Structure formats: C-alpha cells, structure tokens
Amino acid sequence: MSLLAVLRLELRRLLLRPWPWLLAAAVLAWLGWNELLAVGAFLKAQDRLALLPAAPGFTDIVAVPLLAQFAEIALLLVPLLSMQSLAGERRAGTLALLLAQGLPARSIVLGKYLAQLLWLWALLALVVLLPLLLAPATHLDWGKLAAATLGIALLLAGLLAVGVACSSYTRQPPLAAALALALTLALWAGVAQGRAPQLAGPVLGWISLPTHLQPLLRGWVGTDDLAYFGILIALALSIATHRLGRERELG
Amino acid sequence: MSSLPPRLALHAVSRRRAGRMVLKPTTLHLAAGEVLGLLGVNGAGKTTTLMLMAGVLAPSNGRVELNGADLSEVPQCARRHIGYLPEHAPLWPELTVREQLDAHGALRGLRGAALSAPRDTLLLRLDLAPLARRLCAQLSLGQRQRVGLACALLHQPDVLILDEPGTGLDPVQTENLRTLLRERAAAGAAIVLSTHLLAEVTALCTRVAILHQGELRHDAPLHTGAAAWRVTLGVNQAEPARAALSALAAAIEIEDAQHVRVQLHRDADATLLARTLVGANLALLGLEPATPPLARVFMDIAASGSERAA
Numbered sequence: 001m002s003l004l005a006v007l008r009l010e011l012r013r014l015l016l017r018p019w020p021w022l023l024a025a026a027v028l029a030w031l032g033w034n035e036l037l038a039v040g041a042f043l044k045a046q047d048r049l050a051l052l053p054a055a056p057g058f059t060d061i062v063a064v065p066l067l068a069q070f071a072e073i074a075l076l077l078v079p080l081l082s083m084q085s086l087a088g089e090r091r092a093g094t095l096a097l098l099l100a101q102g103l104p105a106r107s108i109v110l111g112k113y114l115a116q117l118l119w120l121w122a123l124l125a126l127v128v129l130l131p132l133l134l135a136p137a138t139h140l141d142w143g144k145l146a147a148a149t150l151g152i153a154l155l156l157a158g159l160l161a162v163g164v165a166c167s168s169y170t171r172q173p174p175l176a177a178a179l180a181l182a183l184t185l186a187l188w189a190g191v192a193q194g195r196a197p198q199l200a201g202p203v204l205g206w207i208s209l210p211t212h213l214q215p216l217l218r219g220w221v222g223t224d225d226l227a228y229f230g231i232l233i234a235l236a237l238s239i240a241t242h243r244l245g246r247e248r249e250l251g
Numbered sequence: 252m253s254s255l256p257p258r259l260a261l262h263a264v265s266r267r268r269a270g271r272m273v274l275k276p277t278t279l280h281l282a283a284g285e286v287l288g289l290l291g292v293n294g295a296g297k298t299t300t301l302m303l304m305a306g307v308l309a310p311s312n313g314r315v316e317l318n319g320a321d322l323s324e325v326p327q328c329a330r331r332h333i334g335y336l337p338e339h340a341p342l343w344p345e346l347t348v349r350e351q352l353d354a355h356g357a358l359r360g361l362r363g364a365a366l367s368a369p370r371d372t373l374l375l376r377l378d379l380a381p382l383a384r385r386l387c388a389q390l391s392l393g394q395r396q397r398v399g400l401a402c403a404l405l406h407q408p409d410v411l412i413l414d415e416p417g418t419g420l421d422p423v424q425t426e427n428l429r430t431l432l433r434e435r436a437a438a439g440a441a442i443v444l445s446t447h448l449l450a451e452v453t454a455l456c457t458r459v460a461i462l463h464q465g466e467l468r469h470d471a472p473l474h475t476g477a478a479a480w481r482v483t484l485g486v487n488q489a490e491p492a493r494a495a496l497s498a499l500a501a502a503i504e505i506e507d508a509q510h511v512r513v514q515l516h517r518d519a520d521a522t523l524l525a526r527t528l529v530g531a532n533l534a535l536l537g538l539e540p541a542t543p544p545l546a547r548v549f550m551d552i553a554a555s556g557s558e559r560a561a
Contacts, residue, residue, distance in 0.1 A: 002330075002358065002360075005354075005357040005358045005360075006358070008357065009343075009354045009357070009358070012345075012346070012350070012354075013343055013345045013346065016345035016346070017345055092341055092344075093337055093338075093339065093341030094341045094342070094343055096302070096305075096307045096335075096337050096341065097335070097337070097341060097355075097402075098358070099306070099307045100305045100306060100307050100329060100333065100335040100337075101329060101330045101358050101359060102306060102325075102326035102327040102328060102329035102330040103330070103358065104326075104327075248306070248307065248308055248309035249308075249309050251266075251268055251302075251308050
C-alpha cells in the first residue's frame with residue numbers, strides 16, 4: 001500500500017513538472033527528424049537493396065537504428081531524470097516527510113523507481129510508434145522489433161536503477177547525475193575493451209551494457225542477456241535501498 | 252496513578268554526527284495532553300531532538316518509545332501516531348495545496364471520507380480553503396507553514412512534533428494555531444514544539460525543556476501563576492517575618508536570617524505581601540518572584556553555557 005502511495009505521488013509529480021515533458025519533446029523531435037532522414041536513405045537505396053539476396057529491410061535500416069539512437073540518448077536522459085529522485089528530495093527536506101511516516105526504504109525506492117520507469121517506458125512507446133506509423137506502407141520484422149524494444153526497455157530499467165542508486169548517496173542532484181553518467185559511460189565503454197580481449201578479460205566484456213544490448217537489437221533474446229539486466233537492476237536498487245535504510249543512522 | 256505508558260519517551264537518547272556529540276544522553280517523558288516547549292539557542296540540538304522523536308533520525312544510543320513501543324523496532328507506528336512539521340515546512344512544489352494534503356493522507360493510508368473530512372476541516376480551520384488550488388511553489392512562508400501544519404494534523408496523531416510552527420504567521424493565525432493545538436492537547440495528544448519565542452511557550456505549553464550545547468539543562472512544568480516570592484529583609488528579621496505572614500502564606504521557608512521564601516494563598520498578591528511586612532515594622536529590602544521567569548532561566552542557561560565554553 002505504501003509502495004503504491006509513493007508510486008502515485010511520484011508519477012503525479014513527474015507529470016506536473018515541465019522539464020520531463022520538454023526532454024520528451026526534444027527526444028521525439030530529434031528521433032522523428034532522424035527517422036525522416038533514414039526513411040529517405042532507405043528509399044534511395046531501394047534499387048541496390050533489390051539486388052541483394054538477403055537484403056536488410058525497413059526494420060534493419062530504419063526501426064532498429066532509431067531505437068539504438070534512443071539508447072544512446074538514454075545515457076544522458078536517464079541520469080537527468082533520476083537525479084531528483086532521492087537527492088532532490090533530500091535537498092528539499094521532503095525526504096524527512098517520507099521517513100517520518102515510517103515508510104520502509106524499499107517502498108520509497110521502488111515507488112520512485114517504478115514511477116520514473118513508467119514515464120521512460122511511455123516515452124519508449126512513443127519512440128516505437130514512429131516506425132510503427134509507417135508499418136502499413138512497409139514490411140516490418142515484428143519479432144526483431146519486439147526484441148529490440150525489449151532490449152531498450154531493459155536498458156532504460158538498468159540505467160534508471162543505476163541513477164536512483166547514485167541519487168541515494170548525495171543531496172546534490174547535479175552530482176547524482178554526474179555520478180550516474182560516469183557509471184553509465186563506464187559500463188557502456190566496457191564494450192570497447194570487451195571487443196578487444198587482449199586488453200580485457202571476458203568479465204569486463206560481460207559487464208558492459210552493449211554486450212547484452214546488441215543481441216537484443218539484432219533480434220536475439222538470450223537468457224544470459226535478460227539475467228544481466230535483472231542482476232544490474234536488482235543490485236542497483238538494493239544499493240539504493242540499503243543507503244536509504246541507513247538514512248536514519250547517517251542523517 | 253495511570254498505568255498507561257507515556258505518549259512519547261526518550262530513554263538516554265543521544266546522537267553523534269561526524270564524531271561530534273550533537274545530543275548528549277537525554278531522558279524525557281511526555282504524557283497525553285502535555286504540551287512541551289523545547290527551547291534553546293541556535294545549534295542547541297532542538298531540531299536533532301525533534302527529528303529523533305519523529306523517527307527521522309535514529310539515536311546513536313538509547314531508545315525512543317511511542318506509546319510504549321520502541322520506534323526503531325516498529326517505525327510504521329510513526330505513520331499512524333506521529334504528526335511532524337519539520338523546520339521551514341518542506342512541501343512538494345509541483346502539487347496544489349489540496350493535492351499536498353491528499354498525498355500526505357494517502358501515504359498514511361487514509362482513503363475516501365477518512366481523508367476528505369479532516370482535509371476539508373483543516374483547510375477551513377487554517378484558512379487555506381481559498382488557496383486549495385494554488386501550487387505550493389507559489390505560497391508565502393506563512394502559507395507554507397499552515398499547509399505543513401495541516402499535513403501534520405491530517406491523521407489526528409497522538410503525538411505532534413512541530414519545529415518552529417509559528418514562523419511567518421500573523422497574530423490572527425498565531426492565535427488560531429494556539430487554539431488548534433490546545434484542542435489537540437485536550438483531546439489527548441502530546442505536543443512538542445520548538446520555538447525561539449518565549450511568549451509562545453508561556454501561552455501554550457504546560458512544560459518547558461531547555462537544551463544547550465546538546466544537553467538538556469532544564470525540564471520542568473511551566474508555572475503560570477507567580478504565587479511564590481523571595482523576600483529579602485533586614486538582618487535577623489526572617490523569624491519575625493514568619494509570624495507576620497502566617498495568615499497570608501500557604502508555606503514559608505526560611506533560607507537564612509535575611510531571606511524568606513513565601514508561597515502565597517490564591518487570594519493574596521505581592522502588594523498585600525509587601526504591605527503586611529511593612530505593617531509589621533520589618534525592613535523590606537527586596538521582593539522577587541521565587542520561580543524566576545522563563546526568560547531569566549533561559550538567559551542563565553545560555554550564559555552558563557557561554558562561560559563554560561569560554
């Protein structure tokens with residue numbers, strides 16, 4: 001019950017703030033423009049594609065790259081969204097209101113996390129709608145698109161969990177955003193070393209985000225990739241819950 | 252004597268932060284209907300004490316009990332039984348006043364009429380009804396304070412913890428606040444309020460506690476009727492004064508040959524006391540309230556702390 005109350009409160013506040021709407025509008029405008037460019041390129045390349053035996057289609061050339069571009073934007077967008085979740089509450093003094101009501105740290109963290117995740121997934125739904133709008137005029141690979149959408153949804157969930165964890169350690173939202181961005185980039189950049197086994201072992205490759213996102217974007221849903229995102233989310237949220245649970249001791 | 256546990260009890264509660272003791276071991280009990288005024292200079296530890304009482308902070312040592320239950324073991328008790336107004340009344344700025352109250356009610360598990368009835372009553376009582384649709388970000392300091400107070404009172408808690416509730420209120424609103432708090436105390440709530448205004452304490456509180464440098468230096472009932480006096484007389488006149496005052500005083504205590512402490516009957520006052528002593532040909536050299544006024548107690552404690560620190 002307390003989880004639902006926190007979730008409702010956080011969702012309401014999120015919907016009433018102007019800047020999440022501005023961010024969403026900017027993201028959609030940018031991706032919409034890029035989709036137009038990609039569709040133009042796709043149409044121009046039709047003659048050449050027709051000559052190839054297993055030519056990539058609309059999904060490979062327009063839809064999935066659009067989602068991949070959204071994934072890159074999310075590296076910056078998610079820390080900006082999550083920085084307020086606990087750090088902002090702490091700075092404004094409203095975290096004390098939640099703690100004074102004896103709400104478990106788990107409910108506060110999960111309520112805030114789920115509210116922001118719903119917002120991000122709603123934005124993802126709008127992004128996916130961009131290629132879907134052209135579905136009647138083209139041939140979509142639904143399986144590949146679904147897998148790619150699942151990959152981005154999991155990526156958003158993972159990045160958000162990292163952002164909330166970072167936000168639980170400070171009272172300065174910009175610092176929380178910077179910390180989350182640094183961690184996210186570290187996880188993202190791991191792929192470069194993951195691709196160069198001589199520089200890094202398999203562990204570094206395994207912990208990098210793109211290692212597990214790329215198969216999903218290619219339409220392959222593997223249990224190890226799902227497990228990776230599950231572990232990342234659970235670990236980050238546990239850290240946030242633990243830190244908030246110690247709020248009463250640390251002050 | 253009642254066997255009920257105190258509404259709120261601090262048992263040797265202390266709090267350490269960054270290696271510094273911000274609250275030394277403190278024991279306090281607050282019964283139903285009591286209004287405790289918590290005084291202290293800036294940095295005395297008032298806000299820390301209130302946060303410990305509200306369960307926002309955990310004590311480094313000792314325990315806080317709410318109706319006999321350890322608050323650290325059952326923190327969810329706070330949800331039902333504690334109303335807390337932090338300093339500066341933090342509010343969620345995106346919400347309107349009504350939404351703010353609804354959010355607080357929902358967090359405390361209130362639904363339907365259990366939420367709307369007290370909410371609407373408090374909006375009227377605290378003169379917030381005209382502001383119900385206004386965003387909290389647009390409120391003045393006094394308005395924010397009243398919204399914060401409404402949030403703290405919404406679930407009719409047994410224990411009210413208020414950090415400087417009178418900040419930003421005009422005289423009419425201050426009187427409204429006092430009336431509201433007196434009503435809550437009469438209904439059995441225990442109230443703790445921190446303030447810098449001694450007049451607020453004398454007008455509202457039944458007890459006063461003074462913190463200084465993280466230490467509880469004073470905890471006593473607040474005497475509103477100043478019926479006790481300390482009389483200074485000529486040399487060796489203390490004993491004769493006892494005889495002269497026997498009809499006037501409920502109790503007489505001789506401190507030394509020159510000083511007498513007199514507890515007057517209800518119908519007597521300082522003028523009658525002075526007239527009686529002079530009428531008995533005693534040399535009256537001084538007359539002062541035996542219980543020093545709150546301001547003097549406070550100033551003495553603040554000064555003693557400064558001396559100690561120096």
